[in-house]
Amino acid sequence: MGIEDCTILHLDMDAFFASVEVRDDPSLQGLPVVVGGAGNHGVVAAASYPARARGISSAMPMAIARRRAPDLVIVPPRIDVYREVSARVMDLLREVTPAIEQISVDEAFLDVAGARRLFGPPDRIAQRLRSRIREELDLPSSVGGSVSRAVAKIASARAKPDGMLIVPAEQTASFLAPLPVGVISGIGPKAQQALERLGVRTVGQLRDVPASALRRAVGPQAPMIATLAAGEDRTGLGTRVRDRSVGTERTYEHDLVDPAEVRRRLTVMADEVSRSLRRSDLAARAVSVKLRAPDGTTITRSATMDQPTASGERLREHVVALWDREVPRMPAVRLAGVRAERLQETSSHPTATELTGRGTGWGGLESAMDRARDRFGSESLTRGSTLEPREG
Numbered sequence: 174m175g176i177e178d179c180t181i182l183h184l185d186m187d188a189f190f191a192s193v194e195v196r197d198d199p200s201l202q203g204l205p206v207v208v209g210g211a212g213n214h215g216v217v218a219a220a221s222y223p224a225r226a227r228g229i230s231s232a233m234p235m236a237i238a239r240r241r242a243p244d245l246v247i248v249p250p251r252i253d254v255y256r257e258v259s260a261r262v263m264d265l266l267r268e269v270t271p272a273i274e275q276i277s278v279d280e281a282f283l284d285v286a287g288a289r290r291l292f293g294p295p296d297r298i299a300q301r302l303r304s305r306i307r308e309e310l311d312l313p314s315s316v317g318g319s320v321s322r323a324v325a326k327i328a329s330a331r332a333k334p335d336g337m338l339i340v341p342a343e344q345t346a347s348f349l350a351p352l353p354v355g356v357i358s359g360i361g362p363k364a365q366q367a368l369e370r371l372g373v374r375t376v377g378q379l380r381d382v383p384a385s386a387l388r389r390a391v392g393p394q395a396p397m398i399a400t401l402a403a404g405e406d407r408t409g410l411g412t413r414v415r416d417r418s419v420g421t422e423r424t425y426e427h428d429l430v431d432p433a434e435v436r437r438r439l440t441v442m443a444d445e446v447s448r449s450l451r452r453s454d455l456a457a458r459a460v461s462v463k464l465r466a467p468d469g470t471t472i473t474r475s476a477t478m479d480q481p482t483a484s485g486e487r488l489r490e491h492v493v494a495l496w497d498r499e500v501p502r503m504p505a506v507r508l509a510g511v512r513a514e515r516l517q518e519t520s521s522h523p524t525a526t527e528l529t530g531r532g533t534g535w536g537g538l539e540s541a542m543d544r545a546r547d548r549f550g551s552e553s554l555t556r557g558s559t560l561e562p563r564e565g
């Protein structure tokens with residue numbers, strides 16, 4: 174085992190939207206640049222490294238970013254340009270291997286096992302990819318490598334900016350040990366707080382948490398997280414567990430006989446489910462509604478989405494449609510539930526389509542708002558917030 178076996182690479186562009194803007198307007202070099210809506214309710218979609226040095230991060234409300242850097246340069250998003258650059262990045266990756274899994278506009282996993290014969294060991298492939306992106310697109314990127322997709326992603330984040338970090342299997346446990354538990358996707362702010370109450374801050378400390386306590390703190394992903402913390406995860410591309418689901422259900426003391434009341438409760442549950450998806454960076458391809466009549470008859474109905482989503486608005490639409498169809502058969506409801514199914518991981522960054530608010534709905538913006546709420550505890554973020562694409 175060594176670098177040769179680290180065939181899972183995670184390539185991530187650095188401060189992608191902001192880097193594209195600085196590239197196209199060199200007078201912005203070295204300045205605190207953010208991409209996002211300049212209005213009062215704008216949210217930072219991307220922050221340059223000089224902006225980050227001032228404590229500005231993506232998903233931050235623009236008002237806070239302005240306070241931290243009075244000389245902030247706010248550039249409106251140019252979605253079409255980012256999409257074009259993104260396509261060129263992905264084309265460069267495909268020249269090395271077809272085994273690619275793109276997870277957002279600026280991020281992809283590659284399995285370079287089959288490319289080694291032609292291009293050399295994974296570290297040389299990673300270096301080659303980074304220099305081609307630099308030469309042809311004039312943009313910085315970082316690459317992490319490992320035998321595990323989860324570790325590759327953590328490594329690319331540690332390699333930033335403009336770096337590379339390959340973690341051999343036998344060094345994984347010691348690499349992860351000092352890192353904060355939040356580096357693990359699947360450990361969101363809530364789980365972090367729960368772990369902190371157990372005195373656990375680092376991945377190394379996670380290893381000493383008994384299975385039952387870990388499950389209480391982080392939920393059903395506990396076994397996966399324990400394996401990862403032990404440095405034993407070997408999950409590569411295409412071998413992920415896709416049959417996980419996230420759901421909630423309630424049994425009512427009294428029968429619900431008003432269809433509007435049932436609809437309202439289902440939409441509340443759809444929102445809860447969508448929030449927990451976003452907390453874990455997951456998106457669902459299907460959503461189901463479970464209904465139980467007072468006589469115990471239970472039905473489950475599900476709908477498939479055109480695209481994986483974590484958007485509350487999307488889930489609500491489908492849940493309401495499923496309920497409206499069942500109303501005639503369900504004059505009274507004793508139990509109702511909503512479950513998101515066929516889950517897959519998403520990037521924690523909003524995608525270009527999400528930023529425009531077209532196509533996939535407001536998924537990216539919603540998760541940006543969740544993170545802003547988690548981080549800044551703002552009560553004032555509302556759905557009025559928008560990220561407008563550049564006009565004219």
Ligand SMILES: [Mg+2]
Pocket residue numbers: 185186187188189279280
């Ligand atoms: Mg990135």
